[in-house]
Amino acid sequence: IPTMSTLSDDIHNPKTAHVALFPNAGMGHLVPFLRFAALLLRRNDCRVTLITINPTVSLAESRLTSQFLSAFPQVTHLQLHLLPMDPATVNSNDPFWLRFEAVRRSAHLLRPLLSSTSSPVSALVHDVTLVTPLIPIAQSLSLPSYVLFSSSARMLSFISYYPTLASGLEPSNSESNPFEDGLLRIPGISPISKSSIPSLLLDTNTLFAQILMEDSPNLSRLNGILVNSFEGLEKESVEAVNVGKVSKALPPLFTVGPFPPFEFEKTEWSTPTVWLDQQPDGSVVYACFGSRTTLPRNQMREVGEGLVKSGYRFIWVVKDMIVDKEDDNELSEVLGLDLIEKIKGKGLVVKQWVNQGEILGHRAIGGFMSHCGWNSIVEAAAHGVKILAWPLHGDQGINAEVVRASGLGVWVESWGLGCGEIKSDEIGERVREFMGSELLRRRAEEILDMASQAGGVGGSQQKSFDKLIQEWHIKK
Numbered sequence: 001i002p003t004m005s006t007l008s009d010d011i012h013n014p015k016t017a018h019v020a021l022f023p024n025a026g027m028g029h030l031v032p033f034l035r036f037a038a039l040l041l042r043r044n045d046c047r048v049t050l051i052t053i054n055p056t057v058s059l060a061e062s063r064l065t066s067q068f069l070s071a072f073p074q075v076t077h078l079q080l081h082l083l084p085m086d087p088a089t090v091n092s093n094d095p096f097w098l099r100f101e102a103v104r105r106s107a108h109l110l111r112p113l114l115s116s117t118s119s120p121v122s123a124l125v126h127d128v129t130l131v132t133p134l135i136p137i138a139q140s141l142s143l144p145s146y147v148l149f150s151s152s153a154r155m156l157s158f159i160s161y162y163p164t165l166a167s168g169l170e171p172s173n174s175e176s177n178p179f180e181d182g183l184l185r186i187p188g189i190s191p192i193s194k195s196s197i198p199s200l201l202l203d204t205n206t207l208f209a210q211i212l213m214e215d216s217p218n219l220s221r222l223n224g225i226l227v228n229s230f231e232g233l234e235k236e237s238v239e240a241v242n243v244g245k246v247s248k249a250l251p252p253l254f255t256v257g258p259f260p261p262f263e264f265e266k267t268e269w270s271t272p273t274v275w276l277d278q279q280p281d282g283s284v285v286y287a288c289f290g291s292r293t294t295l296p297r298n299q300m301r302e303v304g305e306g307l308v309k310s311g312y313r314f315i316w317v318v319k320d321m322i323v324d325k326e327d328d329n330e331l332s333e334v335l336g337l338d339l340i341e342k343i344k345g346k347g348l349v350v351k352q353w354v355n356q357g358e359i360l361g362h363r364a365i366g367g368f369m370s371h372c373g374w375n376s377i378v379e380a381a382a383h384g385v386k387i388l389a390w391p392l393h394g395d396q397g398i399n400a401e402v403v404r405a406s407g408l409g410v411w412v413e414s415w416g417l418g419c420g421e422i423k424s425d426e427i428g429e430r431v432r433e434f435m436g437s438e439l440l441r442r443r444a445e446e447i448l449d450m451a452s453q454a455g456g457v458g459g460s461q462q463k464s465f466d467k468l469i470q471e472w473h474i475k476k
């Protein structure tokens with residue numbers, strides 16, 4: 001960790017790289033950017049400017065950003081003020097997607113902001129939802145630009161292929177069927193099941209589809225794509241992208257994962273770890289569906305009943321609303337008193353932000369029921385915790401395919417995007433099988449070893465960082 005004196009020396013070192021980081025909305029996007037920033041700041045050869053948007057969509061984002069900025073006072077913080085946007089002009093009612101679009105429409109305001117820094121920025125690393133609007137800005141400032149991709153390399157392969165899929169989905173192309181036997185064949189990677197693709201991308205009129213159709217062809221104009229992944233988890237896709245099998249037009253891929261959780265992410269609330277300390281090693285199931293995914297209440301109650309029926313102890317993070325600011329209903333109202341009674345003595349239910357990194361790192365955790373948000377998968381891999389996949393939307397089905405193929409976990413495919421309600425008996429049975437699997441436990445440990453190598457001294461993470469910093473050195 002650099003001392004203050006080395007940092008201030010670096011400020012006068014003309015060779016120091018100075019990178020501006022620009023995440024988009026949502027914890028799934030912010031967390032990897034802040035962890036990436038913290039990894040950069042561990043070195044003494046890079047300065048960081050963080051660009052954020054105010055107000056944030058969720059409270060969790062503003063809290064984490066403040067914690068990050070207090071932990072790293074040497075970071076320059078810039079705020080982009082959004083232009084007002086009429087939501088009626090956007091084909092989405094998801095608060096995070098609306099924000100993505102609002103940022104895209106205000107992206108030109110980044111140019112004066114970037115020019116205003118007291119020392120010149122040498123590279124821009126931004127969110128994948130901002131490719132088309134930001135490339136001309138970076139070019140006009142002669143800045144190399146990179147995407148820090150917040151999902152899997154497999155999802156990246158899918159995104160780069162999306163315009164081809166979309167043209168096959170056009171009604172005017174009714175003769176063509178992009179799916180053969182329900183599978184999408186992308187060069188270089190194993191086929192993606194149609195059922196793993198989010199419905200929002202099977203309809204080319206949605207905002208998600210339109211952003212991808214505009215941005216995917218422009219990925220080639222980036223100087224590189226950084227992915228929070230490593231070969232031990234996603235060998236096939238990493239190699240296929242790297243050697244140009246997926247698309248010859250993709251820029252170089254830098255595997256910068258796995259990102260570790262940092263001290264600045266710690267929450268004051270420590271109940272789960274106090275409770276976990278009392279449980280035997282590997283005995284507890286951790287169930288969490290990320291920062292923005294909710295289950296219908298009936299399904300939530302089936303999950304609770306299922307966890308109780310599994311016979312295993314559990315920590316279950318309940319989320320009732322997409323945006324935390326609106327999530328103020330009592331747990332008793334969400335789950336019902338009966339279920340709360342049944343859970344007593346068997347598990348811990350929490351309806352607030354937990355420190356997932358700390359929970360997954362606890363010796364008592366033996367398995368993770370996860371929606372397969374990419375950050376959660378990498379965190380589980382880095383802690384050697386096996387996954388019971390339950391993807392619900394977006395990239396999660398494609399990520400669940402990675403979980404299954406790597407052997408890090410299992411995926412009951414009838415639990416997936418757009419599937420009906422899953423009953424508690426089945427949930428209980430599957431959790432029991434999953435927690436009892438020695439094979440999965442061993443494979444998760446092997447993946448942990450590979451994650452440690454990738455993130456350790458001389459590993460792929462360090463090599464990627466060295467290369468990037470070299471590219472970002474201010475050239476005088």
Ligand code: UPG
Pocket residue numbers: 026027028029031150151288289290291292293317352353354355356357372373374375376377379393394395396
């Ligand atoms: N987390 C906590 N405490 C909580 C809930 C979440 O620490 O109570 C953390 C978790 O450790 C992770 C992040 O928040 O670091 C959540 O990210 P992720 O697991 O990727 O899930 P989402 O929040 O659902 O992220 C969105 C999308 C997901 C996508 C991801 C990255 O829903 O599908 O893979 O963004 O693009």
